[in-house]
Amino acid sequence: xxxxxxxxxxxxxxxxxxxxxxxxxxxxxxxxxxxxxxxxxxxxxxxxxxxxxxxxxxxxxxxxxxxxxxxxxxxxxxxxxxxxxxxxxxxxxxxxxxxxxxxxxxxxxx
Numbered sequence: 001x002x003x004x005x006x007x008x009x010x011x012x013x014x015x016x017x018x019x020x021x022x023x024x025x026x027x028x029x030x031x032x033x034x035x036x037x038x039x040x041x042x043x044x045x046x047x048x049x050x051x052x053x054x055x056x057x058x059x060x061x062x063x064x065x066x067x068x069x070x071x072x073x074x075x076x077x078x079x080x081x082x083x084x085x086x087x088x089x090x091x092x093x094x095x096x097x098x099x100x101x102x103x104x105x106x107x108x109x110x
Contacts, residue, residue, distance in 0.1 A: 006031045006039050008073035008080070009063075012105045013043045020100030021047035024058035027101065034067040045101060061093035061101070080105040 009029050018025065024047065030040035044058065065073065069088045072078045081102040083089035091098055 004034070004036075004067070004071065005074050006034065006067065006070040007041070008070060009041070009043050012080075012101075013045060015104065015107075016046075017048040018045045018100055018104045019048050020103065021045065021059075021097055023047060025097045025101060026058045026060045027063060028060065029063040029065075031070045032064050032066050034070075039070075045104075059094050059097040061091060061098050064090045 009027060025045040026042055027045065028040070028042045030038070065083065065088060069078070069083060073080060073083060073089070078088070080089060084091055084098075084102060
C-alpha cells in the first residue's frame with residue numbers, strides 16, 4: 001500500500017501562524033506501523049505575534065495515529081480535535097500549545 005497520503009498536518013501548517021501560542025511549536029508526528037515502513041515528520045508552527053520568550057526554544061508535542069486514522073484525518077472524515085478527544089490521536093507534550101494547535105486546525109482556512 002504505497003502512495004498513501006498520511007500528511008494531515010502539512011495543510012494545517014500552511015495556514016500560517018497559530019493564535020494562542022506563546023512561542024514556536026514543533027510537532028513531531030508519526031504513523032503507527034504503516035504498510036511500507038515508517039512515516040514520520042516534524043512540522044514547526046509559529047505564534048501569531050512575536051514570541052513571548054526570547055531565543056529559538058520551541059515547545060515540542062509528539063502526535064501519533066494509526067494508518068487508518070491518519071487517512072481519516074487527511075480526507076477530513078474526522079478532525080484532529082475529535083481524534084484526540086476520542087483517543088485515536090495520541091499526544092504527549094505540553095497541553096496548552098496542543099490545544100492552540102487543535103483550535104487552529106478546527107478553523108477553516110486558518
